[in-house]
Amino acid sequence: MSFQKLDELGRSLGALEHALAILAADEATQMAVGGGEARAEAMSALAGMHHRQTTAPEIADWLDAAENETLEPDHAAAVREFRREYTNRTCLPTEFVERQMRTRMRCEQLWRDLRPKGDWTGFLPALEGVIEFAREEAALRADATGLPPYDAMMEQFDPGNRVAEIAPLFAELKSFLVDFVPNALETQQNRLKKTPLRPLSGAYPVEKQRELGLAMMAAVGFDVTRGSLSVSHHPFCGGVPTDVRITTRYRSNEFLSALMGTLHETGHALYEQNLPTEWAHWPLGKARGMAMHESQSLFVEKQIGRNPAFWEWALPVVEKHLGERWERDEILAHVHYVERGLIRVDADEVTYPLHVILRFEIEQELIDGSLAAKDLPEAWDARMRDFLGLSTMDTPQDGPMQDVHWPSGAFGYFPSYTLGAVIAAQQWAAIEREMPDVNQQIARGDFEAVNAWRRKHVWSQASLWTTPELVERSTGEPLNVARFRRHLEKRYGA
Amino acid sequence: MSFQKLDELGRSLGALEHALAILAADEATQMAVGGGEARAEAMSALAGMHHRQTTAPEIADWLDAAENETLEPDHAAAVREFRREYTNRTCLPTEFVERQMRTRMRCEQLWRDLRPKGDWTGFLPALEGVIEFAREEAALRADATGLPPYDAMMEQFDPGNRVAEIAPLFAELKSFLVDFVPNALETQQNRLKKTPLRPLSGAYPVEKQRELGLAMMAAVGFDVTRGSLSVSHHPFCGGVPTDVRITTRYRSNEFLSALMGTLHETGHALYEQNLPTEWAHWPLGKARGMAMHESQSLFVEKQIGRNPAFWEWALPVVEKHLGERWERDEILAHVHYVERGLIRVDADEVTYPLHVILRFEIEQELIDGSLAAKDLPEAWDARMRDFLGLSTMDTPQDGPMQDVHWPSGAFGYFPSYTLGAVIAAQQWAAIEREMPDVNQQIARGDFEAVNAWRRKHVWSQASLWTTPELVERSTGEPLNVARFRRHLEKRYGA
Ligand SMILES: [Zn+2]
Ligand SMILES: [Zn+2]
Numbered sequence: 001m002s003f004q005k006l007d008e009l010g011r012s013l014g015a016l017e018h019a020l021a022i023l024a025a026d027e028a029t030q031m032a033v034g035g036g037e038a039r040a041e042a043m044s045a046l047a048g049m050h051h052r053q054t055t056a057p058e059i060a061d062w063l064d065a066a067e068n069e070t071l072e073p074d075h076a077a078a079v080r081e082f083r084r085e086y087t088n089r090t091c092l093p094t095e096f097v098e099r100q101m102r103t104r105m106r107c108e109q110l111w112r113d114l115r116p117k118g119d120w121t122g123f124l125p126a127l128e129g130v131i132e133f134a135r136e137e138a139a140l141r142a143d144a145t146g147l148p149p150y151d152a153m154m155e156q157f158d159p160g161n162r163v164a165e166i167a168p169l170f171a172e173l174k175s176f177l178v179d180f181v182p183n184a185l186e187t188q189q190n191r192l193k194k195t196p197l198r199p200l201s202g203a204y205p206v207e208k209q210r211e212l213g214l215a216m217m218a219a220v221g222f223d224v225t226r227g228s229l230s231v232s233h234h235p236f237c238g239g240v241p242t243d244v245r246i247t248t249r250y251r252s253n254e255f256l257s258a259l260m261g262t263l264h265e266t267g268h269a270l271y272e273q274n275l276p277t278e279w280a281h282w283p284l285g286k287a288r289g290m291a292m293h294e295s296q297s298l299f300v301e302k303q304i305g306r307n308p309a310f311w312e313w314a315l316p317v318v319e320k321h322l323g324e325r326w327e328r329d330e331i332l333a334h335v336h337y338v339e340r341g342l343i344r345v346d347a348d349e350v351t352y353p354l355h356v357i358l359r360f361e362i363e364q365e366l367i368d369g370s371l372a373a374k375d376l377p378e379a380w381d382a383r384m385r386d387f388l389g390l391s392t393m394d395t396p397q398d399g400p401m402q403d404v405h406w407p408s409g410a411f412g413y414f415p416s417y418t419l420g421a422v423i424a425a426q427q428w429a430a431i432e433r434e435m436p437d438v439n440q441q442i443a444r445g446d447f448e449a450v451n452a453w454r455r456k457h458v459w460s461q462a463s464l465w466t467t468p469e470l471v472e473r474s475t476g477e478p479l480n481v482a483r484f485r486r487h488l489e490k491r492y493g494a
Numbered sequence: 495m496s497f498q499k500l501d502e503l504g505r506s507l508g509a510l511e512h513a514l515a516i517l518a519a520d521e522a523t524q525m526a527v528g529g530g531e532a533r534a535e536a537m538s539a540l541a542g543m544h545h546r547q548t549t550a551p552e553i554a555d556w557l558d559a560a561e562n563e564t565l566e567p568d569h570a571a572a573v574r575e576f577r578r579e580y581t582n583r584t585c586l587p588t589e590f591v592e593r594q595m596r597t598r599m600r601c602e603q604l605w606r607d608l609r610p611k612g613d614w615t616g617f618l619p620a621l622e623g624v625i626e627f628a629r630e631e632a633a634l635r636a637d638a639t640g641l642p643p644y645d646a647m648m649e650q651f652d653p654g655n656r657v658a659e660i661a662p663l664f665a666e667l668k669s670f671l672v673d674f675v676p677n678a679l680e681t682q683q684n685r686l687k688k689t690p691l692r693p694l695s696g697a698y699p700v701e702k703q704r705e706l707g708l709a710m711m712a713a714v715g716f717d718v719t720r721g722s723l724s725v726s727h728h729p730f731c732g733g734v735p736t737d738v739r740i741t742t743r744y745r746s747n748e749f750l751s752a753l754m755g756t757l758h759e760t761g762h763a764l765y766e767q768n769l770p771t772e773w774a775h776w777p778l779g780k781a782r783g784m785a786m787h788e789s790q791s792l793f794v795e796k797q798i799g800r801n802p803a804f805w806e807w808a809l810p811v812v813e814k815h816l817g818e819r820w821e822r823d824e825i826l827a828h829v830h831y832v833e834r835g836l837i838r839v840d841a842d843e844v845t846y847p848l849h850v851i852l853r854f855e856i857e858q859e860l861i862d863g864s865l866a867a868k869d870l871p872e873a874w875d876a877r878m879r880d881f882l883g884l885s886t887m888d889t890p891q892d893g894p895m896q897d898v899h900w901p902s903g904a905f906g907y908f909p910s911y912t913l914g915a916v917i918a919a920q921q922w923a924a925i926e927r928e929m930p931d932v933n934q935q936i937a938r939g940d941f942e943a944v945n946a947w948r949r950k951h952v953w954s955q956a957s958l959w960t961t962p963e964l965v966e967r968s969t970g971e972p973l974n975v976a977r978f979r980r981h982l983e984k985r986y987g988a
Contacts, residue, residue: 016537018532022520030524035737038512038774042734045509049543226528243529278531335569418514 003075006082007051010281016050018240028232051097055090074279081283081463088156091144092137100133104409111407120396127406130375131366134411138367148365158289158419160466162365165479166415169422170357173481176447177354178387184338184350184492191333198330204255204322212255212321212335213248213262216314217293220300221451222246222266223273235261237268237297239282244269245489255322256334260301266295267300270451274459288463288470290413294420295427296458302349302421303428304442304450306335306491313445338492340388349421350492354387356418359403363411366449367403376400423471425484427454430475497569498557498578503547503556504775510544512734519739522726545591549584568773575777575957576645582650585638586631594627598903605901614871614890625860632861632962644861647906649968652783652913656959657858659973660909663916665852667975671848678832678844678986685827692824698816707742707747707756710808714794715945716740716760717767729755731762731791733952735774738763749816750828753937761794762787764945768953782957782964784907788914789921790952796843796915797922798936798944800829800985807939814978832986834882836892843915844986848881850912852899857905870894912939913961919978920969921948 020043027039063086066079090099114123121254134153141152143354147162154161210229218224227244239245246265250258271287279285287293304310311328319325338348344355362379367369371379377392380399384390392399400406405413431438431453441449457474464470514537521533557580560573584595601620608617628647635646641656648655704723712718721738733739740759744752765781773779781787798804805822813819832842838849856873861864865873871886874893878884886893894900899907925947926931935943951968958964965973 011535012539012543015536017542018536019517019540023513026516026520026524030520030722030724032718032720032722032737034717035734036733038736041505042509045506046513046932049506049509087669179662223528224524224526228524228526230524240529240532242532 002062002069003071005062006059006066006079007282009059010082010283013050014281016046016053018044019238020050021238022243023247025238026248027232028236028238029230029245029247036315037125051089051094054085055094059086060090060318074284077464078279078282078284081478084159085283087144088120088141091141093140096136096140100137103129103133104407105411106394107407108404111401111404115401118395118397118401120401121184124374124397125399127376130407131373134409135367135369138411142147142154148149150364150412153367154415157413158291158467159418159463160468161289161291161415161419165468166360166419168351169479169481170360170415170418173353173418173422173484174387174486176481177350180492181338181340181351181354181388184488185340187340187492187494190338195329195333197333197337198326200254200256200334202253202324204250204252206250206252208321208406209250209255209258212318213259213319215321216259217246217262217266217269219275219317219445220266220304220447221270226233226273227269228264235265237265239272240274241275242278244272255318257330260305260335263305264297267297270300270454271296271459274455276424276460277464279462283463287397288461288465289467290416291423291467292458292470294416295423296420296454298349298420299427299454300426303487304447306332306349307333307439307442309439309443311335312443317445335367336491337358340390340435342390342395343402350488351388353418353421356414358383359405359414360418362400363414367411419467419479422479422481422484423475425487426471426475426477426480426493427458428487429483430457430477496556496563497565497573499556500560500573503553504576504777506777507544507547510540510547512542514544515732515734516737516739519730520734522728522730522732523620523724523739523741525561535600545588546582548579549588553580554584568778571958572773572776572778576651579777581638582635585635587634590630590634594631594903597623597627600900601901601903602898604691605895605898609891609895612889612891612895614895617890618868618893621870624901624903625867628903629861629863629905632905637890642891644858644906647861648909649906651907651910652785652961653912653957654962655783655785655909659962660854660913663975664847664854664909664912665972667847667912667916667978668851668881670975670979671844674986675832675834675845675848675882678982679834679988681986681988682830682832689823689827691827691831692820694748694750694828696747696818698746700744700746702815703744703749703752706812707753709811709815710753711740711756711760711763713811713939714757714760714798714941715764720767721763723756729759731759731766733766735766735769735771735849736764747814754799754829757799758791758795761791764794764948765790765953769956770954773956778957780957781961782955783961784910785913785917785961786952786964789909789917790914790948793918793921795950797867797918797981798941800826800843801933802826802938803933803937805829806937811939832984834884836878836884836886836889837896844982845882847912847915850908852877853880853899853908854912856894857908861905913973916973916975916978917965917969919981920965920971920974921952922981924951924969924971924979 013163023039023043031039063079063083067083071079082167107130110126122366138153141155142149145152145155147155151162214229217229226242227239227246229246229248231249232247233249235248237244237246246262246269248258248262248265271293275285275287308328311331315326315328315331338350340351341347344352347355358380361383362376365379368375377396377399381391381393384392384399431450434453435441435449438450441447458470461470461474465473468479511862515812517533517537525533557577561577565573584723596833601624604617604620632643632647635641635649636643639649641649645656663931669859708718708723711723720736721733721740723740723742725743727743729742731738740756740763742752742756742788765787769779769781802822805825809820809825810824832844834845835841838846841849852874855877856865856870859873860867875885875887878886878893925944928947929935929943932944935941952964955964955968959967962973
């Protein structure tokens, strides 16, 4: 009986989530510019209904009762995830959430204004307010979950992620990369001395790039009857599992950024499209957190899409759509291009983790109070010099002002990006062990077996396990960076 | 205090209505084919939330209290419309609504299957069920409103519409048209003997038709920052006032159907875009019913878009976009083409009212029980012969099976179409009285003054008055068919 109430709640929440997801996708792709204010009001009211429905006090009673009922295993698992969601959503007082939301929104708006100007001084007071709230939030979440504060923040994004496990792995990865990046750059330089980069200039009409993207999406497994590709300023994967909305952005003078972006979002989409439909209206039926989601996008973008074998198959497809012939090594020189840079979102897969580890280290200090917001530029600059030999002291817009995460209050999210890359490498290694001919399959454009493995081990599991459990059950190994290191060494080493 | 509760209710309902409107537009234009089931579930759950919120018993208390408070005039008007909506929504028991909904949905599905086959016998039992419910509904609505049953049905669509007023007008219009149609056809035949119709064949690329449509929309006043034009199988005007979604459908061998359809939907859109924003979240702020809405679409489509003066301005625009030169009288021969036909939605403005009056007369007999569903084919055929000299005895798909309205239970809606045409003619007459040079304005593509008149007299009034009150206040005359008759005589007479 109690379970049935939770089940009905799930359907009602599912309807609001469906509306919010489609309204968000619509806003980015279809909405008239003048429609923004009414849309924001409508979405905020719907989010309020969702919040009231997810935090209703009677849910606690239903959960207590359901936890004492004898349930089939998947209902029991569903109750566990209902409980997790309920705890995550009710551990902050409503009044706190509202004050925090106003502070975040002001800070995010200010960030949009001041980042282009690099006005750190103007931005700092607002950021201090957000960090103050984040510390309080972490303490409240720690109380509710019994976890250390930063763990309690990460728990929202990836259940089971713990600093005690991640910090050593990130430390290992950092010390590896600090040495490896210069080596990879030198190797690249030697290679480019022999064979200079073939420039990607020329005209790539948007409509043809779109057809190419759609062909690649369908080939790697995207179900075009349950999703679509359109254009937005910031690419995303949104919508709902039965109607996944991918977007990309085209530049007519090159085709790789849109194509690799489309492959990345396709990776996210495959996860959504292949979640178990019978659980769709329960938290249990959702994708397991941000790190696992990013592992799926990076699997398609990096493990498949930057794999030399992939381009054996892909280059004729490119030629067919764009009318331009490329040799495999010519294109690999582009898609494997490594560069030291200041901006995380522009980083390649070799340097990217250093950007994340920098934030992970700093975030913990911000949350535990050992670092003050006003000391961020120095703390950032010091690590940037250590990690990549670059300075951001004079350009805060390329330093601690570069990401929306902190102004919007998302502390504990950054690790997911690099964990995703690490997990994707573990998954690829597991697949290679099981299917030694996987590269030959991919070279002929056959992604069936790879997708079958991912469906069985990842997609069908939805939120049945915590993130670390799911990593271990799917790959046969606990979370570790060895596979990712070997992946980088093989692809970028001497 | 009570008013504030109604005000908050309005915002909450507005959010759900916003979501439902955008989800519906998205479904028709963007949704992946496989997304339909989950979309239907989500929309039905959101509609359920809307229903529960609009029919909550405490609203009756708020209304009672607010009606006894001293309120500013627009708040008092808002309360009156909140009350009207509450009465319309609560006069049917929930259990009745659910049973009726199932019967309607089954009948509508059956209609989609059986209409193409003309299978009246297979369809009849389902239609009988829907009519049974409609009679019961009319009785319940009559009880709640104190109106006669059929009036109580019309009241949902056009507050204030009464058979006692409409029936004599429709009778006058019918007897006029039964004579006028043959005369108009003869006049047309004589004209075409002299100057044969210039055929509209040739290639009209969809993209160019779209640009033409957008140019015309903008010219007649559509605000492109608060709306858009896209493609769907069934053209509609949807979305929300700040983001009105118009759709059309293109045929590449002719351009007039898409263009006139776009002008029609633009008429609906102008009404929505120009409703008073300060009332937007109250029922008071909505467009006043279906007849008034149709008057706005028909005003743009027929009074403006089929006006000879309009084409003085429009033909160079057509030439610019489609690269084809037309003379005014050549195009008028197309847009004024009159034809006897069986299908309402294909009818021209001369014959269309006869299709509506036929349904209006039959509907009343269906609701008062003097006509049984099984006798519909004969009743339809008899009137069709009287009105237009055509028979549908052997083709029920072109007779009583042609519209979705009855299978879906929408009794009392049909009159709105012709009332819209009648009201549009009254509005045009009022404008001509006030601005004798209106045709010259339109001939130079200047729609400012016409739109200013409509904004002042119609759009800004939203739901401040009943439909007949609004007609009289805006045009200076009670609802009458004289203006529409004169309009037809002038345009189609000898
Ligand atoms: Zn991603
Ligand atoms: Zn219409």
